[in-house]
Amino acid sequence: MELRQLRHFIAVAEERHFGRAAQRLGMAQPPLSQQIRQLEDQLGVTLLERTTRRVDLTPAGQELLERGRAVLAEIATLEADVHRIGAGTTGVLRLGCCGAATYASMPRVLRGVAERLPGVALTVQGGMSDAAVESGLRERTLDLGLLHPPVATPGIEHRVVGRERLVVAVQQGSPLVSGRGLAVGDLREQVFVGHPEGSPLQRAVDELCRGGGFQPRVAQSTPEISVMLSLVAAGQGVAVLPEQVRALRLDGVAYEDLADVAHVELVLAWRGEDRSAVLRSVLELVVELAEQW
Structure with a gap:
C-alpha cells in the first residue's frame, strides 16, 4: 500500500462521494476510482460499497479509515520533527x-x-x-x-x-566599604581569597596587583565562587571577581568597584x-x- 493510495482512500471515505473526493484532491474522478479498485485488489477485500447515490464503508474500510488517519498523523508529526531537527530548532x-x-x-x-x-x-x-x-x-x-x-x-x-569588569568582594562592615570604589593600592595590605593558581582569573588578579606595585597575599584558594564569598563574609580576606558576581547576594558581603579598571x-x-x-x-x-x- 502506498501513502498516496491511503490518502486518496481516506478522502473518498470521508466525503462518501467519488466526485467530491476527486475535487478535494484536485484530480479527475476516473483515475481516483481506478486507484481505489487497485487498493482493494492489493488488500484482497472490499473497502467501499458503491451505489449510484452514495458510497458506504465496509467494516474493513472503516478499520482502514481509522487506522489510516493515525498513520498519516504520525507521518505528519515525523516530517515536522525531522524538519525541526534539520533546522536546528x-x-x-x-x-x-x-x-x-x-x-x-x-x-x-x-x-x-x-x-x-x-x-x-x-x-x-x-x-x-x-x-x-x-x-x-x-x-x-x-x-x-x-x-x-x-x-x-x-x-x-x-x-x-x-568583557567583564572586575570588582572587589569585601566583608560587610569593613573600612573598605564606602560605595565610592577602591583603588588597587587600597588592597595592598589585604589578605586575598584566591582563584586556583594558574587559572585565568587568578592571572588577571595577579596582573592587576602587580600594576599596583605589590603581589597579592593569598590565604586560601577555591574554584567555587559561592565558597569564596562565604570566606569573604567570614572575614577571611577579600576577593576580586567578575562583575556578574553582583547578581549573587550573600549576607555579610559587599561589592566595590575598582577605580583601576580591569577586565576579563x-x-x-x-x-x-x-x-x-x-x-x-x-x-x-x-x-x-x-x-x-
Missing part, C-alpha cells in the same frame, strides 16, 4: 558555565533559548571552573561552554561574548567538529543575546 544541548557567569549570563541564555527556541532543551552545569568547562568540552560531556580564556585545547573554537573576557566555546544544526542555532542566538548584555 529542536534537540538537547549540554551547557557548562564558569563561576560568576552562572549567576547572570546563564539565566539570560536559558531565558533566550526558552523564548526563541522552545524546542531546544538545555541541560546546564553551573559554578564550574574554567578548566572544568574546557575539560567537559574536550571529554564530550558538554556541548557548549561559557568560560574565561585562554582556551588551549586543539579543536575547541570560541568567540568572545563579553568571557567566551562561548564549542567543539569545532560539531556541525549539528541545533548547536549552530543556539550559538547564533547566544551571540545575538550577548550584544545586549
Whole structure:
C-alpha cells in the first residue's frame, strides 16, 4: 500500500462521494476510482460499497479509515520533527558555565533559548571552573561552554561574548566599604581569597596587583565562587571577581568597584567538529543575546 493510495482512500471515505473526493484532491474522478479498485485488489477485500447515490464503508474500510488517519498523523508529526531537527530548532544541548557567569549570563541564555527556541532543551552545569568547562568540552560531556580564556585545547573554537569588569568582594562592615570604589593600592595590605593558581582569573588578579606595585597575599584558594564569598563574609580576606558576581547576594558581603579598571573576557566555546544544526542555532542566538548584555 502506498501513502498516496491511503490518502486518496481516506478522502473518498470521508466525503462518501467519488466526485467530491476527486475535487478535494484536485484530480479527475476516473483515475481516483481506478486507484481505489487497485487498493482493494492489493488488500484482497472490499473497502467501499458503491451505489449510484452514495458510497458506504465496509467494516474493513472503516478499520482502514481509522487506522489510516493515525498513520498519516504520525507521518505528519515525523516530517515536522525531522524538519525541526534539520533546522536546528529542536534537540538537547549540554551547557557548562564558569563561576560568576552562572549567576547572570546563564539565566539570560536559558531565558533566550526558552523564548526563541522552545524546542531546544538545555541541560546546564553551573559554578564550574574554567578548566572544568574546557575539560567537559574536550571529554564530550558538554556541548557548549561559557568560560574565561585562554582556551588551549586543539579543536575547541570560541568567540568572545563579553568583557567583564572586575570588582572587589569585601566583608560587610569593613573600612573598605564606602560605595565610592577602591583603588588597587587600597588592597595592598589585604589578605586575598584566591582563584586556583594558574587559572585565568587568578592571572588577571595577579596582573592587576602587580600594576599596583605589590603581589597579592593569598590565604586560601577555591574554584567555587559561592565558597569564596562565604570566606569573604567570614572575614577571611577579600576577593576580586567578575562583575556578574553582583547578581549573587550573600549576607555579610559587599561589592566595590575598582577605580583601576580591569577586565576579563568571557567566551562561548564549542567543539569545532560539531556541525549539528541545533548547536549552530543556539550559538547564533547566544551571540545575538550577548550584544545586549
